[in-house]
Amino acid sequence: MTLTRRSFLKASAAGFGAAVLSLGLSGCVFDSDDDDSVDVSFDHGVASGDPLSDALIIWTRVTPQQPVSSLKVQWQAATDPEFINISHDGEAQVSADSDFTLKVDLQGLNANTQYYYRFKAYGKTSPTGKGKTLPTGNVEQVKFAVLSCANYPAGYFHVYGEVAKQPDLDAVLHLGDYLYEYGNDGYATADAAALGRLLPQDNSTEMLSLEDYRKRYAHYRTDTDLQAAHSHCPFIVVWDDHEITNDTWRDGAQNHNEDEGDFTQRKLYALQAYFEWMPIRNVADKERIYRRFDFANLVSLYMLDTRVLARDEQLSFADFDLASAPGQAQFASAISSSSRALLGSEQLTWLQDGIMTSDCQWQVLAQQVLMTKMHMPVEVLQLLGSLQVALASGEDTSALLTQANALFAELAQIKTRILAEDPTVSANERARVETKVPYNLDAWDGYAYEREMLLASAVAAQKDLVVLAGDTHNGWAGQLRTDATNPIAANQAAGVEFATASVSSPGLESYLSLNTQDPQAVAQIEQVITLLIDDLTYNNLVDRGYLTVTFTAEQAQAQWHYINTVKDSNYQVLSTRSKQLSVNAGSRQLIS
Template identity: 50%
Template sequence: MQRHDDSKPLTNLLQAAHASTPPAADGGRRRFVRQITLGAAALGTLPLAACGGGDDDAPAVQFAHGVASGDPLADRVMLWTRVTPPADFSAEIPVQWEVASDAAFASIVARGEVRTSAARDYTVKVDATGLKPATVYHYRFKAFEATSPTGRTRTLPTGSVAQVKLAVFSCANYPAGYFNVYADAARRGDLDATVHLGDYLYEYGQGGYASGNAAALSRLSQPANEILSLADYRTRHAQYRTDADLQALHAAAPMIAVWDDHEIANDTWMNGAENHQAAEGSFAARKAVALQAYHEWMPTRNAQPDVIYRSFAFGNLLALHMLDTRVVGRDAQVDYAAFFKPGGFDAAGFTAAVGNPARQLLGTAQTQWLQQQMAASSATWQMLGQQVLMGRMNIPAPILMETLQPGSGVTVSRYAAIVAKARTAPATLTPEEQAILAQPSIPYNLDAWDGYQAARETVLGMARAMNKNLVVLAGDTHNAWASELNDMNGNPVGVEFATSSVSSPGFEEYLPNENPATLSAALLQLVEPLKYCDTARRGYMVVTATATECRAQWVYVNTITSRQFTTSAETTLAVQAGTPGRLLKV
């Protein structure tokens, strides 16, 4: 909307309203002035500068949840905020927005006005168009007499691109601890964009998952119950967005995000979830309101509420394809419990189930879309931004049995000791130890691509057939990983970089008796495609692509229970263009 300077008629009308309304009719006068103000804004006669025009009767609104930008393209970017109205306010609110090429807003390049209301929880989303590629912009919002914080965003580049740098996040559980990971990334200043791979929030109520320190940290979940309704999901989003570190991250760079399961409920699949019971009502209804709240509160550009897969082109260097492995196509997870028989574990039945060629993770439509996107892209790197581990994580069965049924197998450290003994003194192995080593390795995480092996082969097969440099990003597990991706015939296809969590606990929570360093060393020894792991620290990844390599650096914070923290960036792995599936430490 163009800025207008013909606000004098409105000023005269407001002055007349003040003069002609007796003090005893204050409530009616306020309603009258509010209606006049909103009506004038709708007609485009209220200039942006008039938002702070000194009207004592303007609603006392706030921008308590900060600002955000997201889904950047070469000529546009989504801008987001929320207007917090007074408790007794229910009318629509006109909101003005500005985009400038400088932080002082001396050179405004785009502006306009939108309206928001309780129907969308007073959130505001603007697709700011007409922008230049590879350009930093600053933006802000105004409503009545309130002005939002200023955000910084950046459009995507076109043509020849030398470097792209992304920060990658996953699994931020508010009651588990402070978002120090976000705070560190927000201060960097060298990011082209941030990528969030899901579990942006969690659905549990107070006293639920990873909330042991919540009261001491003043981070009790709101609402107190597990979230089920639209009001519940909106309230939980609102709580997360009051976090200063998350606000700082959103204000620092555009975010490209997808959901995982906890934005709805744990272990979501197409028609259900592990953490949804029949007594909680219709899962379809719960999913619908969860996705509605997600799009209201996130800077996404969405045409269909349940379709979030989309692509972003960083010139000729990188094509980022964001996938949905949860909502649109996933079949129900295979359950280990179904294969424990009176005579032992049904290995043959289990193998047939996870290898079933009919099992879907992406669904037919999304798989076809991905194939088309990759085929049409000539970028050096094809990157998949998605939720769950694609790398093969086959664990010796005795270790997995011990985690599923304590006492039925052996610990990781015990198994590693037997392996070491077999290498140095095989003649001394006992019959029991020989039997332990004779058992096969099986997938430990059936919620990941390991539980959908045919679907994984389809994606790897298309990348190999097109001779693409494939890099897969993953989150979900709360641990850090890097794996080489080979197809079922052993052909190298790509690599996977998986980020740790922002605050959710990793293996240190589930395997408290295992020393983290010993556990990591054992996993690297036992899982052949695995080239790096960290199972005990919270952090994020910085992924940098150039014409010759794509590298990941894992950044960790030393605590999430104190606002005072330090960071460490200790490991960097890279894959060279033209040599898919081979990771090098740099």
């Protein structure tokens, strides 16, 4: 059966899981529950999320050790870790209908206050978590940690453990790919057996059913580093594609085939499990995940959806002859078409109105895919395409890699001469460097019209715009500019973008077969990439890690944090690879 939009909305509204409001003290005596008639455990830790100035979501899952229809769960919240000053308590029932998960929306809280919370069921008490409400009025600083792309079989979640050590965080922003749909024989699983990171036997194939998605979340949430991060600080989350399946768009996905059933039904299962397992406030239509959080007068944070609600199907390079001028013109017209949606008119209008009317200094867009124009010389893109095909088919890539290194060096030399205004640069050489196309049509580069409308709105509003991104598994920083042809604000600096590396998923180093043990070679290719992409300021192509961004009235400062491996239980922080960049209020220009 194919779901209609109406039936999807009806099913979506019905499948939220157990969520209750807590307005204060209910008279529930937390320590009096000594009923041990059911053997339970808190195997998946606790979490908080979606903080407001007067509210906070808290979450847990109770695991029954025997078949039961329902369980009762109690909760407490207090302003001290000893739970002397209790502000909220209560009791609720959970069942298999919600996969025995529970979300409590604590309301009537004090602004800018640290709360501690815990749960109890049948004589067992959960770990204690902590979460801070949003500030109001004036505030000196807001600090986020930014995460994305955590693949359990690909390696250890050390990055989550590092985030749990970060002091003074106001929130953790998870930009999606919280988990991956593939089975034990899928993407980035080559080392899983050796690392002890294989998926369990009853969840070892690609996720398709509601049970599949639930079990995958359950397995990921047994990771102690992930549990530590969740208990440390509120998460504010959005999905990317792998929470459903690779390269999801509005009505389908690259990694969904007809023999896997109805895509809309699969999406419904994925979204239901997401809302059950993530500390996110429930909404009437689970597709509309976009929302806003104001941190006093300093930051308006917009959590955006670029995947599920409105995205049109990605364009394909195979449909265009990029070696010819007519093909390049056809391609340029397609990617800039006003008919192609990423956010969609509803979400875009909501965002533009928010930016225009916000009283906060910084307008921060937390979303999935790169917004910076990542335009590369056509020659480079064609060679990388050949390399990717060869890697996918298991062919020997040594000749292609030698060719790629030579091409990078040659084009970098030409670009350096152009920047030095060398009069001997020929027209053909200039064309080789300046004839460019975007390298990733899944990103904003494949939906250029909406990007131009959004950036023009930020320029017109005279607001300080910072975009946060994930998805690519690598660290990036870019300058956001409108096109010279933008009818509203032509060729204007509109803001900056900071993109985080992945928690564990492999990055471009795997596609380029970079020797990660040769720092000089890595640095050279990173410098060449930055040189050839005009709007790119920084990149890290090889390391796993996360990003922190600290906002004050004067400046937004980004810092990339990296670790040396996800392939060993022992690891080190790569302080030599850490990077800081900032943007001053009112400048819209990146500075080192």
